[in-house]
Amino acid sequence: MIRQTKRRTAGRRNFENGMIFQSSKLDKLYSHRLSFYDIPPLDEITLEEFELWAIDRLKVLIEIESCIARSKSVKEMESIIKPLLSKYLPISTLSKGNEKQIELERKKDHYSHFILRLVFCRSEDLRKKFIKTESILFKIRYNLMQPKEQTNFINDNNDKLNWSYINNEEKEQMFEQLFNATGSAIRSQLIMDNENLSINNEQLRQHVKMENFIKLPFEKIPHLLSARSIFIRNGEGYIPTTLQINLLVREFQNMLENNLIKTFQSLPRLDEDDRLLPVLNSLSRNFASVQYEVDSNNENVGDINSQSILTNEITKHYPLCGKHLQKTLSVNHHLRYQGRQQLGLFLKGIGLNIDEALKFWSNQFSANMTMEKFNKEYKYNIRHNYGLEGARNKYRPWDCATILSKPKPNKQEAHGCPYRDLNLDSLVSNLNDMGINDQKDINGVIEHVNKNEYTVACTKVFELTHKNMKGNENLHINHPNLYFDRSRQLEKSS
Amino acid sequence: MESTMTVEVSTASDDGVNVASSKPSSADMAFYYERLLPFRYVFQWLNHSPKPTKDFTMREFAYEHRSGAYQRYNSFATLDEFKKSVVSANPMRFEIGPVYSVNPKERKNLSKNAMRPLAKELVFDIDLTDYDGIRTCCSGTKICEKCWKFIQVAAKIIDRSLKEDFGFKHLIWVFSGRRGAHCWISDARARNLDELTRRSIVEYLDVLGSKQAKMGKQSLNLKRPFHPHIERSFEILKTSFVEIVLNDQDPWNDDNEQIDEMLAFLPDKDLQQELQKKWKNSSSNSKQKWEDIGIVAEKIIKNQARLNAVNEAKKDIIFYYLYPRLDVEVSRQLIHLLKSPFCIHPSTGNICVPFDLDYNLSDNRDDDGYGFNPMHAPNLITIQNELELYDSRNVDRASSQPSTDDENEAPTTKVLDFEKTSLKPYVNYFAKFVNDLVKDELKSQKRDRDDLEF
DSSP: OHHHHHHHOOTTHHHHHHHHHHHGGGTTTSSSSSSOOOSSSSSOOHHHHHHHHHHHHHHHHHHHHHHHHHHHOOHHHHHHHHHHHHHHHHHOOOOTTOHHHHHHHHHHHHHHHHHHHHHOOOHHHHHHHHHHHHHHHHHHHHSSSSSHHHHHHHHHHHHOOOOOOOOHHHHHHHHHHHHHHHHHHHHHHHHHHTTTOOOOHHHHHHHHHHHOOEEEEEOOOHHHTTTTTSSETTTTEEEEEHHHHHHHHHHHHHHHHHHHOOOOGGGGGTTTTTTTTHHHHHHHHTGGGGOOOOOEEEEEEEOOOOTGGHHHHHHHHSSSSHHHHHHHHHSSOOOOOHHHHHHHHHHHTTOOOHHHHHHHHHHTTTTSHHHHHHHHHHHHHHHHHHSTTOOOOOOOOHHHOOOOOOOOTTOOOOSSOHHHHHHHHHHHHHHHHOOOOOOHHHHHHHHHHHHTTTHHHHHHHHHHTTTTSOOTTOOOOOOOOHHHHHHHHHHHHO | OOOOOOOHHHHOOOOOOOGGOOOOOHHHHHHHHHSSOOOHHHHHHHHEEEEEOHHHHHEEEEEEEESSEEEEEEEESHHHHHHHHHHOOOOOOEEEEEESSSSSGGGSSSSSOOEEEOOOOOEEEEEEGGTTTOSSOOOOOOTTTTTTHHHHHHHHHHHEEEEEEEEOOOEEEEEEESSSEEEEEEOOOHHHHOOOHHHHHHHHOOSHHHHSSOOOOOOOOOSSSSSSHHHHHHHHHHHHHHIIIIIIIIISSSSSHHHHHHHTTTTTTHHHHHHHHHHHSSSSOHHHHHHHHHHHHHHHOHHHHHHHHHHHHHHHHHHHHHSSSOOHHHHHHSSEEEEEEOBBBBTTTTBOOOOOOSSOOOOOGGGGTTTTOGSSOOOHHHHHHHHHHHHHHHHHHHHHHHGGOOTTHHHHHHGGGGSSTTTTTHEEEEHHHHHHHHHHHHHHHHHHHHHOOO
């Protein structure tokens, strides 16, 4: 990709060369429906294709991301993602006459992956998200392939995987041990893939006979080892087909991680291109929901100060967790540690600077304590959050995952996610306060709460409270500050 | 336990004082470090080569001092420096840590991140304290020939798995000096394992693990059919169960708590009650009770599937009472330190000698049927006496043969101090282990070099 942008100056000849070579691509580069994306694309594509293909792939990844947030099982995810895949990123099987279309599909898949690498390689968090969603995509697609296709794919990638299948003789020789060691793990995997399956021992035995085993050093399979779910002899574990997919995904993840770092390191060389960068920037900005990043140059920060954040003008954009915290603070003139952290960093995220933050907190606390006590016990902590004390880290506002991972609040505490932590009555009264009064709407929110889909409930609330504004579709709230920013953005643009 | 050492030893010790439990003095320790501890072999074992390599020079050693102070991050450039340092520090014991990316001694001059642990032997620790819930012969720090059999079986099971399943070759078992044993695995592959893999090996082997922590012991959650490791272990346990648990320990003779604990494994409430009734009024030993389970089950359970379940539960009981109980923390962490072989246990004075799982190394022929017997392990007092005795006899011989004072002949005939004591067979056993390891190591290094050249 990078080389390609440099070569552009050589004229359009490359483009034509590319066209000539394309006829052979199906044999090699695009011989499978699945790819480890180990060879970067070298042909030219148009700027429109560049943007369009990336956006299409992003749509799929965002849906996967949202499935993760709603903790869907792989099976459920498959049924949600499949229709999206055939719409945005189809990879059909090769048959006579459709070679052209197949090649285009695979090319789009190939290029869009590499374009998104450029978008997502820029920070640790982005890389993690990308690896997570891409590997689920990989897994879903792998499961869509026929067993024969799967085996071919693994064999053709043997240079990277170093997986060798044991031969039938070896398998028959140790069949009893293989069956005893790995049978129950295969059974539970089969049941996980197909919930209604019931399988007796004899059927299981027949199934294990069909499995192709690979042999790997035990260092590569710590998880299978610790569960005692594979046969291991002389330092090598024997892994049946059914259990190979997770290993394959892990290999995919490792390769992708290395490659993303490499991409990141070579980014500076791309920056000279004045056409790609705006596209990449807008890709990451328009789909902020994939990863919320605090933008210190946010145009909205101008009016955020210790006074304004107490006005309805500002607080009406708060998500419920922020509202709940600030309300508790103004009633009690105090917040426990976790609450101070959650609210403090949220406020920092919406643009409250350190001086205003100190003013705000000392005002709030002053009813309860002297300035001296405040300075002694609380000032350090607030400055710490702004990276002015101690290790001088720049702390980011908590995202929903962080908030949900903290210990639940006790009676005196107000942190956490209100959708999870408030009892039903106070949640409903809070929703009423936010202007959600229709029983059907409230039930809709509660339904998600009952399914433990708290971020979905919050998103629902966002949608309900921003009904009349355009452009709120396609958003999944996974960060309180995203809620705030989007809410203000929508207000401004409408 | 009576000490069955040589006659000279028992007369040399104070009357009535059990030799095996005497605390060594600081002077005794210094003497042992200076003259008896085989530093050369310990060095070669950790160094994997005759000349000092990073495996040794960047290795952490820690001293536990008499004052109770614990001094970490010692490291040594040579064998000589190693020995001199131990002799002059004269610690109660020294422990072995990992090889680091930098010299541990110089860590203060370097940034915090520079010092990373790179490699360490994979180690296992089995201690009889973990068996206190089920052993009846002793408790706490005490052991005897009956309960040491738990360690023997445990070691056998771990040893087989490490060799057959994981393919390790260079394993040595070391008496911990009081009531346990350590296993050191020195294969290059084992030394280079990351912590995740160490942890999974431990979990693979630690069948009872999580079970011990929880209170409900109704089932060990062993999958049927047995995993090959479980199956192999069961074959070993099955044969020792009658002797070790039923006969020697006899845990269900009259201890109601133990009986209830065992009954809880049985899946059938009726069977449990029937057995409780039967055992309430008549006294019987564990062996009879074990047979009762089968007899009563046959009588009251007509359904074959339920009868099978009882049989499977009996297997679980065997595992619960005899499968190795591992002290897992030592094995999981790379930076965890473990007492070196040939240290002296500060409370017992026993030497932490390596031992063979299959045969008795000592000269005590009574133990040939038993194997390594910790009650007869070399003790600092006894070997000091042996050394004294040897030297005094030799002085007599030397004075009767004055002509052998020649400088040139002296080195070839010189008898090392440890060879004059009952420590000798253990040091020789260790030396052979180290020798095999170093040979293998040099061979594979040569292979790597050749690979690079071509």
